[in-house]
Amino acid sequence: MNAGEAGRPARRGEPGEARDRGTEQWAARDVGGWLMIAAGVLVSGITALSDLRHEPFQPTTRLLNYLLSGLAVLFGLLLLRAPGKVPSWLINVLPSVAAIMVCIPTAVDRSPSPLGPLLLTWPVAFAAAVLSKRTAWITLGVVALAFGVLASAARGVDGLVLWVEVIASLAVVCWMVSRLQAQSNRLRAALASLARTDPLTELVNRRGFDEALAREHSRHVRGGPPMALLLIDIDHFKQVNDSWGHQVGDQTLRQLGALLSDGFRPMDVIGRIGGEEFGVLIPDSDPDHALARAQEICDAVRTQTRGWAHPITVSVGVAASLDTQTSPEDLFALADAGLYTAKALGRDRVGTAATQSPR
Numbered sequence: 223m224n225a226g227e228a229g230r231p232a233r234r235g236e237p238g239e240a241r242d243r244g245t246e247q248w249a250a251r252d253v254g255g256w257l258m259i260a261a262g263v264l265v266s267g268i269t270a271l272s273d274l275r276h277e278p279f280q281p282t283t284r285l286l287n288y289l290l291s292g293l294a295v296l297f298g299l300l301l302l303r304a305p306g307k308v309p310s311w312l313i314n315v316l317p318s319v320a321a322i323m324v325c326i327p328t329a330v331d332r333s334p335s336p337l338g339p340l341l342l343t344w345p346v347a348f349a350a351a352v353l354s355k356r357t358a359w360i361t362l363g364v365v366a367l368a369f370g371v372l373a374s375a376a377r378g379v380d381g382l383v384l385w386v387e388v389i390a391s392l393a394v395v396c397w398m399v400s401r402l403q404a405q406s407n408r409l410r411a412a413l414a415s416l417a418r419t420d421p422l423t424e425l426v427n428r429r430g431f432d433e434a435l436a437r438e439h440s441r442h443v444r445g446g447p448p449m450a451l452l453l454i455d456i457d458h459f460k461q462v463n464d465s466w467g468h469q470v471g472d473q474t475l476r477q478l479g480a481l482l483s484d485g486f487r488p489m490d491v492i493g494r495i496g497g498e499e500f501g502v503l504i505p506d507s508d509p510d511h512a513l514a515r516a517q518e519i520c521d522a523v524r525t526q527t528r529g530w531a532h533p534i535t536v537s538v539g540v541a542a543s544l545d546t547q548t549s550p551e552d553l554f555a556l557a558d559a560g561l562y563t564a565k566a567l568g569r570d571r572v573g574t575a576a577t578q579s580p581r
Contacts, residue, residue, distance in 0.1 A: 251301055251302055251304060251308065252302070253348065253351075253352055254298075254301055254313070254316050254348065254352075255298040255299070255300075255301035255302035256298065256302070257298070257320075257344060257348055258294045258295065258297050258298030258301065258320065259294070259295050259298035259299065260298075261291075261294050261320070261341060261344060262290075262291035262292065262293075262294035262295035262298065263291070263295065264341075265287050265290070265291045265294075265341070266287070266288060266291040266292075269284055269287040269288060269291075290323050293323075294320075294323065313353065314353065314354075314357050314360075316345075316348075317345035317346065317348050317349040317353070317357070317361040318345070318360065318361050318364040318365075320344070320345040320348075321342055321345045321346075321361065321364055321365045321368060321369075322364065322368055324341045324342055324345075325342075325368045325369055325372055339384075339388045339391075342365050342369065342388065342392060343391075343392060343395060345361055345365070346358065346361055346362050346365060346392045346395060346396050347395055347396075347399055349361040349362075349396075350395070350396045350399035350400045350403065351399050351403055352403075355400050355404070358396050358399075358400055359396065361396075362389075362392055362393060362396050365389070365392060366385075366389045366392075369385055369388060369389070370382075370385045370389070417429065417430075418430030418433070420493070420494040422472055422475055422476060422479075422494070423475055423476055423478075423479030423494045424479070425479050425482075425483070425492050425493050425494050425500075426491065426492070426493035426494075427493060427494060427495070428493065428494075428495040428496070430493060431491065431493035431495050431501050431503070432550070434491040434493075434503055435451070435491075435503055435550045435553070435554075436550055438491075438503060438505055439543070439549070439550050439553075441505075442543060442546060443546045446505075447505065447506040447507075448506070448507065448508055448542060448543055448544045449503065449504060449505050449506070449507060449542070449543050449553075450503075450504040450507035450508075450509070450511070450512030450515075450540065450541065450542040450543070451501065451502070451503055451504070451512075451540075451541050451542075451543075451553050451554065451556075451557045452501065452502040452504065452512065452515070452516050452519070452538055452539070452540055452557065453495075453499060453500075453501055453538065453539040453554075453557040453558060453560070453561045454482070454499065454500040454501070454502065454519065454536050454537075454538050455496075455498060455499045455500075455536060455537050455538075455539075455561055455565070456474070456475075456478065456498040456499075456534050456535075456536055457534065457535045457536060457537055457565075457569040457570060458569075459471065459474075459497075459498040459534070462474055462532050462534065465532070466531070466532055470531070470532055474530075474532060474534060475494070475498065477527075477530070478500070478523070478534070478536075479492070479494060479500070481522065481523065481526060481527075482500060482502065482519065485518070485519055485522055486502060486504070486515075487504075489505055489506075490502060490503060490504050490505070491503040502515075502519075507542065508542060508544070509540075509542040509544070509574075512540050512541075512542050513540055513572060513574070516538040516540045516572045517538075517572050519536070519538060520535075520536060520537075520538050520570065520571065520572055523535060523536045524570060535569060535570035536570070537561055537564040537565050537569045537570065537571060537572075537573065538560075538561065538564060538571075538572045538573070539557040539558060539559065539560030539561025539562070539563070539564060539572075539573055539574070540557060540560050540572060540573070540574050541553050541554075541556035541557035541559075541560060541574070541575065556574075556575045559574075559575040560572075560573040560574040560575050561573060563575070
């Protein structure tokens with residue numbers, strides 16, 4: 223994988239089959255919390271209505287329904303109001319615990335509750351929609367085991383028939399929701415990549431480059447290594463467009479993007495951040511290393527483009543962040559000052575904010 227590919231946003235943080243931590247937290251707090259509250263209210267309401275219709279549940283089942291409903295509502299409220307991050311293990315076991323709670327009344331009165339098949343759909347659909355595919359199928363397995371044992375013990379062969387009907391339906395729900403969620407994730411990943419990719423060079427655009435710079439700065443602030451920023455501008459690019467046309471200008475930009483991609487490490491981030499301006503973010507780099515890499519690129523462009531129908535040179539501005547107080551905006555300003563210095567000294571050279579003579 224070359225540096226250009228590594229710099230593309232689709233390679234960094236692309237959503238996979240398992241959801242990211244931010245989505246898991248949203249699932250646990252909002253969807254999971256409201257799901258528990260809704261389940262508790264529904265079970266309590268149906269239990270109360272059965273009493274009014276003079277078709278009550280058995281006394282022990284009625285008590286368990288109200289008790290578990292209260293616990294579900296309380297747990298849902300705690301999730302919604304949790305002050306910190308909810309542990310990942312709790313998020314993953316939440317649907318399985320909910321399924322077991324649904325089966326508890328059945329275990330007590332040894333007759334499958336009419337609420338069971340309906341409520342068991344909720345934890346399976348929840349896991350398939352907002353958690354990983356693996357968690358969804360584990361939840362279905364827990365549901366199949368718990369409901370199968372209870373239905374068989376309570377109703378024998380009739381219970382097994384009910385189990386087959388319920389689990390087959392839940393398996394179809396799990397498969398369909400997981401497929402839809404996977405397609406949605408792929409679409410979101412593609413849209414996120416398009417939003418951060420320059421269509422001409424297929425490098426990251428300014429938005430994606432700023433995000434990478436912010437991530438690397440955060441790592442630096444947390445004790446990570448220093449970083450460097452190069453701003454690379456094509457000298458007299460307007461002459462390329464005026465002399466050979468904009469199609470040749472676009473080809474020049476694509477070729478330079480490929481040349482830069484081949485000249486840096488996979489860990490470096492390369493982007494087209496302006497019309498004829500490129501940026502290179504070099505993690506784990508001190509000023510001397512950054513200056514050396516900038517000079518190498520400047521020399522490589524000068525020599526390797528001589529065979530092009532439209533040879534070019536570049537000016538490079540260099541800035542390095544050794545101090546955690548240097549913000550991404552400060553780093554950009556320093557590199558831009560270096561680029562201005564390089565152009566003021568005659569172009570086709572490397573400059574820094576402190577450059578006093580041609581390099």
